[in-house]
Amino acid sequence: MSARHRRLLTSTVALLGAGVMVTACTGNTPEASSSGGGGNNAASSNDDTGDTVTIGFSAPAADHGWMAQITAAARAEADGYDDVDLVVAEGTNDVSAQIAQVETFINDGVDAIVLLPFDGAALTPIALEAMQAGIPVINVDREFDDPDAARVTILGDNYGMGVSAGQYVCSQLSDKPDAVVAEVAGIDSLPLTQERSQGFSDALSDCGLDVDNRVAAEFTVESGEEVTANLLQAAPQIDAIWNHDDDQGIGVLAAITNAGRDEFFMVGGAGSANAMRSIQAGDSVLQATVIYPASQAADGVRLARLLAQGKALSDLIDVEVPRQITLSAPVVTADNVDQYIDSAFES
Template sequence: MQTARASARKRLLTTAAFIAAGGLVLTACSSGEDSSSEPTNNSVEGNQSEGDTVVIGFSGPAADHGWLGAINSAALAEAEKYPDIDLRVAEGTNDANLQISQVEQFINDRVDAIVLLPTDGAALTDVATRAMEAGIPVVNVDREFSSPFAARTTVLGDNYGMGVSAGTYVCEQVGDQPDAVVAEVAGIDSLPLTQDRSQGFKDALESCGLDVTNRVAADFTVQGGEAAASQLLSAAPEIDALWNHDDDQGIGVLAAIDAAGRDEFIMVGGAGSANAMREIQSGEGVLQATIIYPHTQAADGIRLARLLVQDKAMSDLVEIEVPNRVVLNAPVVTSENVEQFLPTAFES
């Protein structure tokens, strides 16, 4: 894994150098040309210029924990930035059937685009496909549909990458201990995103000869995290490293750790809440890192929906169309870089 990363980094540096050099050439060639030409659909000016009003229907799960609340508020805030966006927001729900009816209403209302964070990707695939067939572009957020025909564009956090980042960090901290006990408090096991996180964690640990010896699943809630962590701590009298998939349920995990009087291990969180970052910043507990899972995904979806309907594109790309798939990064936040990430973290 280290060799592959070194190679990838070398390619990135080489590419960056080439682009920088190319930028100098382009600047030199265009310095004497007329700069008054009309902006293109993927120029900064064309991208940001006000166009015809775009009616966007937005539906997501109930905001029953901090990350989902942040998803919703970020989407609303992004829409308010654009005078040419008319955002229609359906009530958040964890009932797939109710969410299906919401999307059907958007179709009947002939909205221009739909941004959909499905409570269950597979269950919402059929109605999203019907929207696409009706000529309404769908932007799929966070939880993927089971068919590529159900969305024009998909915006995802990197769930597998979260696991890789967490596992790599654990390897850096305890990988020199061949008998290190690694534990995991997962999210909802039935969700593909949880499965991807666990698989990435497992794969990264293999690079330093470790594996997960104790694992429990919770439900992304404080109560679920506390109950699952209490069960795990009872079953594992000694732990060297613990990864908890979600910082909201991590509040409960930390409560269980405090109640058990355990402090012999390091803990890594997930999602990147402000609470977790402040805990890392304090340096007073077991939590040493968290892995970012961006709460801006729906906000990105709102912006992309506007670009799609107005036949625009992303100004930082050469391409003249919005990409089919956008996967966001999963960086590790530690005491060394927490001040960089804390200002944009979500409150839970």
């Protein structure tokens, strides 16, 4: 079994846990646990109001749609519980400021911390301090350097996202063995970008294709437009483009329109509502997008509540909350967009 397929198998197993979590973080009684679960979404004892828990939440600045939805979804999830007091720190891209926020949570003695670090490596030491102080940390999206820095890690499937995009491109270009494929990546220094690119490359190699032209942006509209303009000048003929992020994709599409290019199709990333509306309308080269869930922090709030109240997932036999959950990365096209658009974020 290849390394890539081992990784996909791991993601699939983790996804089973994610599905359980989303459908029913409920029931902590022996009767609920032994009944097998998974057959319905009926409320159970975990939905009942328990001891009030204080959860600290910190994430980067909401400087684009996906990140804004991360915080909005976390707030909405907390509002659904009478026994959750969510303390939301101001979003920041300043590592020192985010470290100070976590220090404040520790000093205030919160019951749990949900943390989407601007830089996972830089936030690892302070997360370790929180764990050592007996405060469970739920690490969202960008991993810490040390697994002991988090009680639970919730991740989108970045590698799987690249694989999904690559497999879709392969399916559309099966009759073009010499097709030219381009890639507009995100921030190249981030492991998540590297994983997305690796998954994309691995999937393309399975159908005999590779990435012929690649540029990296910064997950912003402006950077997306700038690097795509350069890409289009360097590549006079393209058959497919994968853009890692639908927020920067607004700029990517603007550059494509300005260049008057339409000989290729494009696959987006993250799954924004505006991208899905364009897919529905068929009004641009954008033909599909790959979901990167903006629900991760909301799931983190739900798990933080369970951990602080000493509960577990009802649909699992295990009496402990899992240590890692990886969410799925499905491809959205005109054929299935109606299933996803209502929960999509606005860029």
